[in-house]
Every structure is written in structure tokens, then in C-alpha cells.
Amino acid sequence: MRRLAPIALLAVAVTLAAVSRDRLAALETTPRGGNEDLLYLPNGRYLRAASLGHASLAADLVYLWAIQYYSDYDRTDRYRFVEHVFGSVIPELDPHYVDPYWLGAMILTVEAGDLEAGLRVLDKGFENNPTAWVLPYLAGFECYRARQYERAAAYFDRSSRAPNAPALPLRMKAGTVAKKGDLRESIRLWEEVLRDPRADAASLAIAERQVRDLMVRADLADLGAAVEAFRSRERHLPRSIEDLVRAGLLRRVPQDPNGQPFVYDAETGRVTSRAGGVLGAR
Amino acid sequence: MSASEAPRGRPRPGALDAVFAIAVNTFREGIRDRILYLLLAFALLLIGASRFLSLLTVGDESKIIKDLGLSAISVFGLLTAVFVGVSLVFKEIERRTVYTLLATPVSRWQFVAGKYAGLLAMLATNVVLMSSVLAAILLFRGESPLPLVTAEFLILVELALVTAFAILFSSFTNPILSAVGTAAVYVAGHLSWSFDLLKKRLPPGAGRTLCDVLHAVLPNLDRLDLKTAAVHSLPLPPGEPLWGALYGVAYTVAVLLLSAWLFSRRDFP
Amino acid sequence: MKPDCGGNGSALRLEGLAKSFYGHLGIGRTVAVEKLDLDVAPGQIFGLLGPNGAGKTTTLKMILGLIRPDRGTVRLFGRPPSDPAARARVGFLPENPYFYDYLTAEEFLDFYARLHGIPRAARRARVADLLARVGLLGRERTPLRKFSKGMTQRLGLAQAILHEPDLLILDEPMSGLDPVGRREVRDLVLAQRAAGKTVFFSSHILQDAEMICDRVAILVKGRVRFEGAMGDLVSRKVLWYEVAVTGGPPGGLPGEMLSSAGAEALFRVGDVEALAGLLTSVQAAGGQVTSVWPRRETLEDLFMREIASGPAREEGR
Numbered sequence: 012m013r014r015l016a017p018i019a020l021l022a023v024a025v026t027l028a029a030v031s032r033d034r035l036a037a038l039e040t041t042p043r044g045g046n047e048d049l050l051y052l053p054n055g056r057y058l059r060a061a062s063l064g065h066a067s068l069a070a071d072l073v074y075l076w077a078i079q080y081y082s083d084y085d086r087t088d089r090y091r092f093v094e095h096v097f098g099s100v101i102p103e104l105d106p107h108y109v110d111p112y113w114l115g116a117m118i119l120t121v122e123a124g125d126l127e128a129g130l131r132v133l134d135k136g137f138e139n140n141p142t143a144w145v146l147p148y149l150a151g152f153e154c155y156r157a158r159q160y161e162r163a164a165a166y167f168d169r170s171s172r173a174p175n176a177p178a179l180p181l182r183m184k185a186g187t188v189a190k191k192g193d194l195r196e197s198i199r200l201w202e203e204v205l206r207d208p209r210a211d212a213a214s215l216a217i218a219e220r221q222v223r224d225l226m227v228r229a230d231l232a233d234l235g236a237a238v239e240a241f242r243s244r245e246r247h248l249p250r251s252i253e254d255l256v257r258a259g260l261l262r263r264v265p266q267d268p269n270g271q272p273f274v275y276d277a278e279t280g281r282v283t284s285r286a287g288g289v290l291g292a293r
Numbered sequence: 294m295s296a297s298e299a300p301r302g303r304p305r306p307g308a309l310d311a312v313f314a315i316a317v318n319t320f321r322e323g324i325r326d327r328i329l330y331l332l333l334a335f336a337l338l339l340i341g342a343s344r345f346l347s348l349l350t351v352g353d354e355s356k357i358i359k360d361l362g363l364s365a366i367s368v369f370g371l372l373t374a375v376f377v378g379v380s381l382v383f384k385e386i387e388r389r390t391v392y393t394l395l396a397t398p399v400s401r402w403q404f405v406a407g408k409y410a411g412l413l414a415m416l417a418t419n420v421v422l423m424s425s426v427l428a429a430i431l432l433f434r435g436e437s438p439l440p441l442v443t444a445e446f447l448i449l450v451e452l453a454l455v456t457a458f459a460i461l462f463s464s465f466t467n468p469i470l471s472a473v474g475t476a477a478v479y480v481a482g483h484l485s486w487s488f489d490l491l492k493k494r495l496p497p498g499a500g501r502t503l504c505d506v507l508h509a510v511l512p513n514l515d516r517l518d519l520k521t522a523a524v525h526s527l528p529l530p531p532g533e534p535l536w537g538a539l540y541g542v543a544y545t546v547a548v549l550l551l552s553a554w555l556f557s558r559r560d561f562p
Numbered sequence: 563m564k565p566d567c568g569g570n571g572s573a574l575r576l577e578g579l580a581k582s583f584y585g586h587l588g589i590g591r592t593v594a595v596e597k598l599d600l601d602v603a604p605g606q607i608f609g610l611l612g613p614n615g616a617g618k619t620t621t622l623k624m625i626l627g628l629i630r631p632d633r634g635t636v637r638l639f640g641r642p643p644s645d646p647a648a649r650a651r652v653g654f655l656p657e658n659p660y661f662y663d664y665l666t667a668e669e670f671l672d673f674y675a676r677l678h679g680i681p682r683a684a685r686r687a688r689v690a691d692l693l694a695r696v697g698l699l700g701r702e703r704t705p706l707r708k709f710s711k712g713m714t715q716r717l718g719l720a721q722a723i724l725h726e727p728d729l730l731i732l733d734e735p736m737s738g739l740d741p742v743g744r745r746e747v748r749d750l751v752l753a754q755r756a757a758g759k760t761v762f763f764s765s766h767i768l769q770d771a772e773m774i775c776d777r778v779a780i781l782v783k784g785r786v787r788f789e790g791a792m793g794d795l796v797s798r799k800v801l802w803y804e805v806a807v808t809g810g811p812p813g814g815l816p817g818e819m820l821s822s823a824g825a826e827a828l829f830r831v832g833d834v835e836a837l838a839g840l841l842t843s844v845q846a847a848g849g850q851v852t853s854v855w856p857r858r859e860t861l862e863d864l865f866m867r868e869i870a871s872g873p874a875r876e877e878g879r
Contacts, residue, residue: 017402021550027543031536035516038530063483064451064514067521068364071357075349107525110352307679314676318662325664388660393721396626396654396731397677398646561628562583562620 055103062104070105077101077111081118090123098132102139109143112136116146120153129153137169144176151183160191178210182217189221194229198222223268227284230265234273234282237261248280311399312407319411323377332376333419336369340426355436359524362427363444367520369423370416370452371479377415378459379471381408382556391561401557409460409549413453420449443534444523450541451517455479457548458512464556481507482514512544572637573729573760574602574625579634581620594620596784598634602762602777604728607755609771610764611865612781618764619657621781622733625762626654638729650678653727657734659718663707667698667717670706671724678725692720697746712743719750730754732763736770748774768861780865788864795864800856803837805829809849816840826852 062069077096097115101108112132120129133150137143151166167184170176185200204210204218234252237260241249245258252275255261266272267284274283323329343361347354382405385391395404424445428438458478462471485508492504517537522529579598582591595617602608612618623629625636627643641648661670671689680688693699696716701709709717715738722730730751736744751761751774765771771778772792779789788795807815808826816839817831831837837854844851 017550017554021547024543024546024550028540028547031540031543032513032516034536035513035533035540038533038536060484060487063480064518065364065367065520067524068360071350071360075346075357078349078351105521107521107527108356110350110356114351310679311677314673318665318673321669322662322664389656389658390661392623392626392628392656393654393659393661393674393718394677395628396649396652397674397725398650398679399677400646558630560630561623 055100058100059104066104067108070101070108070111073101073104074108074111078114090119090125093118093123094128094132098128098135102135106139109136109140109146112143112146113149116149116153126153126157142174144170144173144180146170147173148180148183151180151187155183155187155190160187163187164191176209178204178207178214181207182214185218185221189225194225194232198225198229201225227267230267230273231282231284233261234265238280238282242280248277250277251275252282308403311403312410315399315404315407316410316414319381319408320414322381323411323415326377328376329373329415329419332369332373333422336365336423337426339365339369340423340430344430355431355434356524358430358434359427359441360520362423362430363441363448363520363523366420366423366427366445367448367451370420370448371455373419374412374416374452374456374459375472375475378412378456379463379468379475381412382460382463383468383471386561395561402553405460405464405549405553405556409457412456412460416452416456417449420445420452440526441523443529444519447517447519447534447537447541450538451514454512454514454517454541454545454548457545457552461548461552461555464552465559478512479514482512485511485513486515517541571604572601573604573606573639574600574762575637576600576621576625577635579621579624579636580632581624581629582632593784595624595631598781598784598786600779600786600789602760604760605755605758606776607751607761607774608763609775609778610762610781611768611771611778611861612764612766614766616781617784618766618781619733622654622731622764625731626652650725651728653722653725653730655718655722655732655735657737659714661706661714661717661721663705666703666705667693667709668702670717671720674721674724680725688724692724696720696750711738712740715739715743716746719747723750723754727759729760729762732761734765735763736765736767744770768865772861778861795861800858802857803831804855804857805831805837805840806852807844807849808852815843815847
């Protein structure tokens with residue numbers, strides 16, 4: 012009995028260890044260390060192995076080092092390894108560390124002028140952190156700055172769909188779409204902002220004004236197009252806006268958001284609005 | 294059985310009384326040891342310094358503080374486990390205190406269990422102390438330290454396992470080899486996935502079998518590492534901390550049983 | 563059910579005990595103890611004597627279960643030393659003991675009392691009593707690292723008798739002690755016998771053993787060369803007298819001159835009449851007798867003879 016007790020205890024302990032180990036392995040969604048080529052270990056994975064369970068801290072240290080390194084503006088080859096460090100080494104150490112993605116992307120796009128590399132880093136960050144709406148938001152912002160409104164709108168859209176995203180990306184998307192020239196779609200998006208439960212008071216106020224402004228701009232654009240169409244058909248300018256309706260170029264006479272009619276100058280053919288001087292200036 | 298045969302009503306301690314007495318004495322030895330305070334001071338200094346290191350970053354300062362804090366708890370706990378753990382048993386033998394101790398009615402397994410329990414109590418005190426300092430820093434910054442508690446607990450489980458290996462090695466070899474062995478187990482324990490990878494590159498045969506055996510036998514310490522998840526407050530698969538703790542505890546018990554067996558066969562010339 | 567005292571009521575019984583040590587990688591075998599048989603009856607003071615390296619300490623460690631014998635058995639009151647119940651009746655003082663230097667004397671004894679299962683209520687009084695008994699009163703709170711060798715030895719004795727053992731095992735209990743310390747150890751050992759306990763100790767200092775032992779065994783190179791009752795071993799008869807003389811004329815005195823240095827000389831005379839003659843002659847020559855030493859056969863003589871003699875074991879009963 013006394014001899015058997017430790018042996019029995021050992022058997023129980025080994026069994027429990029084996030069972031719990033298997034359970035843990037089943038819980039693991041991605042195998043640690045990855046399943047790629049061990050012999051051609053990329054830097055980040057090598058560091059992760061060498062950090063012996065302190066990968067998160069290693070990510071911090073690489074990040075801190077990188078910040079200090081890239082704050083030294085005298086370096087000549089400053090941008091050579093930016094994407095590798097911020098888009099590969101740090102993410103492999105700690106894929107959930109969000110700050111390095113956007114900082115790396117900022118260095119790439121703003122300083123190095125390499126938009127595509129910056130977008131790759133941000134894409135990777137968002138892939139690893141589907142709740143980090145700020146990453147596609149920044150990507151959209153950089154595309155917007157580069158006047159690639161189509162891509163910017165797509166990024167803002169992804170950002171606004173991320174869980175926990177505020178109303179900001181949607182606002183940016185609406186603005187971008189307007190910039191692209193698609194005023195009616197932009198209005199639709201701003202109205203979406205107005206209905207969005209995430210929107211705060213400031214967002215709502217902005218959205219409300221944007222909808223009003225864009226409606227005036229859209230109506231002005233429609234009126235202008237109708238006047239142009241009338242002139243090319245009739246060889247003279249219409250005498251009033253009603254002429255356009257009668258000619259079938261407009262369905263009805265539009266009013267500005269204050270319920271005032273648009274002002275038509277029959278001499279020049281220009282349509283203006285009394286709703287505000289700033290309109291159309293954007 | 295033997296208790297009923299005890300001659301002439303001589304008091305016989307309960308099996309755990311002796312373990313407890315040795316554990317208390319070991320704990321006392323630890324808290325009167327300057328090395329422990331040195332390590333603790335370094336750890337607390339590092340946790341404190343994380344506040345300043347975090348000023349260097351761009352973005353989330355708390356992440357740096359949490360990472361550095363958790364890693365400090367883990368690393369300094371490990372150093373304590375290795376340095377104090379391997380010398381505990383050896384010191385008793387080298388200073389010949391073990392002769393009188395084992396001449397009392399204390400069994401060898403009680404000695405091993407008592408030494409281990411005392412050291413574990415010391416480590417737990419360490420971890421709690423360091424965690425409290427980290428929690429205080431976080432609270433001061435207006436953040437909740439609660440998400441770190443699970444990770445801190447599993448650090449203690451990992452330390453308990455590493456300490457069991459320290460005791461295992463020191464039950465049959467000298468402190469230097471024990472320290473090297475314990476460190477090797479720690480490193481291999483964090484690289485145990487590599488045996489799985491290596492296996493895939495090897496032709497079937499002895500090498501593969503060896504990889505299988507190593508992968509199965511070595512402790513998989515990465516499973517007890519929840520630091521990254523804790524720092525980012527990521528949701529854990531349900532049961533992960535529980536299964537992790539069970540894995541660590543069961544493994545520890547097995548290693549301790551082996552240590553007790555080796556120690557019971559040992560001569561003290 | 564095993565009987566309380568195994569064998570024929572021995573306190574300690576060794577049968578065919580043997581132990582060898584091996585060097586690194588198993589190379590170089592050293593025989594420490596070879597086929598050792600001993601039987602110690604309760605109530606005796608038993609001395610295990612031998613030169614350094616004879617295997618005394620190894621034997622004691624095998625008795626306590628600190629070393630596993632290659633062959634043979636150890637029985638403490640009929641039980642093996644691996645049985646805690648057997649060790650519960652034994653107290654042990656190792657050679658040159660050393661204890662936890664981070665504890666105080668009181669903490670140390672309290673710790674050992676707990677290991678012996680002495681209930682909390684009794685511990686404090688027992689510890690205080692012990693410290694008084696070994697002359698460490700007033701040192702209760704002194705850390706052991708500040709203890710001298712003599713104080714450590716006393717504390718070692720205290721822990722050995724803490725649980726009132728039936729068998730006290732002492733390894734070289736008097737080595738390194740001053741005359742007062744040796745006297746105290748002797749008194750303590752005699753007190754144990756008076757209380758009906760058994761004492762088994764090793765020593766290479768023969769005078770100590772000669773004074774207190776009931777029985778001795780002489781161990782040489784791992785074998786018992788001689789074992790027997792003290793009275794049988796050493797005769798009380800005076801063999802000769804040695805007389806130290808100063809100031810007298812070196813020549814012309816009766817008796818054999820063993821040595822001389824300056825005015826001093828050492829003479830050997832065979833019996834009382836010759837001694838009287840020598841004393842008279844010295845007085846007549848104007849010298850002085852500084853000492854007269856009657857030489858009996860001592861354990862040392864026996865010891866030297868045994869070491870010098872062949873390997874065969876003699877029974878000296």
C-alpha cells in the first residue's frame with residue numbers, strides 16, 4: 012500500500028498533465044511558432060523564439076528602439092528597413108500591438124513617400140486586429156491625401172464596419188465620396204451618419220450641415236446641367252427655371268433647404284443659392 | 294499502520310506536520326537570505342522604471358508598463374527559482390545539516406516536499422508583491438490591473454513547474470549542473486513547438502521518434518504564457534487558464550514524485 | 563505485528579554490513595566497511611573506536627539510513643533505519659556539526675521538536691529545559707552563525723537528546739572540545755546510561771572511551787578487529803612505573819633510564835619495591851621527583867597492538 016501510493020499518484024499526475032496538454036493544444040487556434048520553414052527563420056519569428064516567452068516585451072523593445080532610430084534624421088538609409096521592422100518584425104513578436112503599425116505607416120507614407128508600403132503595413136495590422144478601426148482609417152486618410160478617392164472611400168468603409176468604430180470613418184467616407192464628385196451618394200452616406208447610433212452630437216451637427224450643403228450643391232449641379240442641356244437643344248438660354256421643367260429637363264422646381272427658390276440669372280444662365288455664400292466653394 | 298505500532302506512545306508527527314515544519318524553515322531561510330532581497334529590489338526597480346521607459350514610446354504607454362511589469366515578475370521569479378531552488382537542497386548537504394534532519398523521523402519525501410513548499414511560498418510571496426506594485430502603478434494611471442491577474446497566476450504556475458525541476462536536478466547533482474539543467478528545461482520548454490516543426494523535416498525513423506518524445510515529455514511552457522493576451526485584454530478560449538493551471542500542477546506533482554524517489558535513493562557520505 | 567524490540571532485545575544490531583565507495587565514473591573502489599557485525603544491548607555505552615578512515619562515520623551513517631549499505635542489515639530496536647518509527651527512538655550528533663546559521667538557538671530546537679512531533683504546548687518548556695541542560699542559557703536568541711564551535715557542539719547534543727531517545731548515536735563527540743567541554747559530554751553520556759538509555763559513539767581518542775565505555779569495538783580498515791567488554795580488554799594491574807626525576811645525578815640510580823634531557827630524566831621501574839629504592843636514591847642524591855606514573859595496560863596499547871597485528875578478528879570476551 013505504501014509503495015503503491017506514490018506510483019498511483021504519479022500515474023494520476025502524468026495522465027492529468029497529458030489530458031490538459033491535449034486540451035490546451037485543441038484550444039490553440041494558431042500553432043505557436045508557425046508552421047513555415049524553420050531553417051529560414053525570419054527575423055521576427057527568430058526573436059520570438061529567442062525571447063523565451065517574453066515576445067510581447069521584445070516587441071516593445073524593438074518598437075522603442077525603432078522609434079529612437081527613426082527619430083534620427085541624419086541617417087541616409089532611414090527608410091530601408093521601415094517596412095520590415097514595423098510590418099514584419101514587431102507584428103511577428105506581438106501581432107496585437109497596434110501602435111507600431113500606424114507609426115510605421117506614417118513614416119512610410121509621410122516621410123518616405125511610399126504610400127503602397129504604408130498601406131501594406133496598415134493592411135497587415137488590420138488583418139491581425141480586426142477591431143483596430145484606426146488602421147484602415149489611417150489608410151483611407153493617406154489615400155485621400157494622395158487624391159485616390161476611390162481607394163480612400165473603400166478604406167473608410169472597412170474602418171467604419173469594424174466593431175467599436177466611431178462615426179468618424181463614415182463621415183470621412185461621405186466626405187471622400189463627395190470629393191470624388193458623387194454628391195448624391197455622399198448625401199446618402201451623411202444621412203447614414205445621422206441615423207448612426209454611434210454618432211455624437213458634433214458628428215450629427217456636421218452631418219446635418221453636410222446634407223444641407225450637399226443637397227444645395229447637388230441641386231445646383233443638376234440645375235446647371237439642365238441649363239446647359241436646354242441651351243444646346245434650344246440654341247438660347249431658358250428664361251426661368253420653370254422653362255426647364257416644361258422642357259422635361261427637370262422633374263420639378265427645386266428649393267434650397269431653407270425652402271427658398273434658387274436664383275436664376277437669365278442673362279448669364281448661372282444658378283445661385285441664397286442658402287449661404289460658402290456653398291460650392293468646397 | 295506504523296502509527297499504531299509506535300513504541301510507548303512516543304509522539305508521531307502527522308505526515309504533513311513535518312512537511313509544514315520544513316516548509317516554514319525553508320521560507321524563513323529564504324526571507325533571511327540577502328540574495329532574495331537583491332532580486333526583489335531589482336524587479337521592483339524595473340517595474341518602477343517601466344513608467345519612465347513608457348515615456349519613450351509613441352502611442353499606448355500602458356502597454357509598455359504592463360509588458361515590462363509582467364516580464365519582470367516572470368524573469369525575477371525564474372531567477373529566484375533557479376538560484377534559490379538549486380542551492381536549497383545542496384546547502385543542506387554541503388553544510389551537513391541534512392544529517393541530523395534526516396536522522397529524525399522525517400521521511401525523504403517529506404524533506405523534498407517541505408523544501409519545495411517553502412520555496413513555493415517564497416515565490417508566491419514574490420509574485421504577489423511584484424504584482425501589487427504593478428497594480429498600484431496601473432491604478433495610479435487610472436487603469437484596472439484585473440486583466441493581468443490570470444497571467445500573473447499562470448506565471449506562478451510556470452515558476453512552480455520550473456522550481457520542481459530545480460528540486461529534481463538538485464536531488465542528484467550539484468548546484469551548477471542543476472542551474473544549467475533547470476535553465477535548459479526553461480529554454481526547451483519555451484521552444485518545445487520547434488521539435489514538432491523539426492519532426493516534419495526529418496525522415497521517418499529514430500530522429501522523428503526522438504522529436505515526438507521530446508515534444509511530449511518536455512514541459513510546454515508557452516501554454517502557460519498568457520502575458521500578451523492579458524496586456525491586450527484579448528478574450529481567451531474558455532477554460533484555457535484552467536487547463537493551463539491543471540497542466541502545470543499535474544506536471545509539477547509528477548516531477549516532485551520523481552525527485553522524492555531519486556532523493557530517497559541517495560547516499561549522504 | 564513485529565515485537566517492539568527485535569532480535570534478542572538489542573538496541574542496535576548490525577549484520578554483515580558492507581559498503582564501498584566509487585570514484586568518478588565508477589572508477590576506483592574504496593572499501594569503507596567490510597562485513598561488520600555488532601550487537602549493542604540496551605543500557606550500554608558502546609564505543610566504536612578506530613583510527614581516522616577506519617569506516618566509523620560510514621558505519622554510523624548506515625545505522626541512521628543516511629547511507630544505504632551494499633550488503634547486510636541494520637536493525638534499530640528490530641526495525642530498519644528507513645522506518646521513521648525506528649529513527650524516532652534515536653538521537654544523532656554528527657562529527658563537527660553545523661546548523662542553520664540563520665536561525666536562533668531557540669528557533670532551531672523548536673524546529674527539531676516539531677519534526678519529532680512534540681506538541682506545541684510542550685515545545686517551549688522542553689526547549690528551555692534543554693538549553694539549560696547543555697549550558698546555553700541566555701543564548702536563546704543568539705543567531706547560530708555567532709556560535710563558537712563548542713557552543714555548536716552543545717546545541718548539537720541538545721537536538722540529539724531533544725526527544726529523549728532510547729539510543730543516542732554520537733560521532734566523535736569530543737573532538738575539538740576543550741577539557742571542560744569533554745567533561746560535560748562525558749557527564750551527559752553517563753547521565754543517559756543512568757536513565758537507562760543506550761549510547762553508541764565513535765571516537766579516535768581512546769582516553770575518552772576508556773573512561774566511560776561498557777563495551778568497545780575496534781574498527782580498522784572497515785573491519786572489526788576487536789570487540790569486548792572494557793573490563794576484559796584492559797587489565798587494572800600496574801605494569802610498571804615511570805618516574806620523572808630532576809636535579810639528581812643521571813648515573814648511579816637504579817632502574818632503566820628511558821630518556822634524559824639536561825637535568826631531567828625519566829626512569830622505568832618494574833614494581834613497588836624498585837620504586838621505593840629509586841625514590842630513596844633520588845632523595846639521597848639531592849634530586850627531586852617531579853612525577854610518578856603507574857602504567858596500566860591502556861586501550862591505546864591494545865589499539866596499537868591490534869592495528870599492528872594481522873587481519874584476523876579476535877573475540878575478546
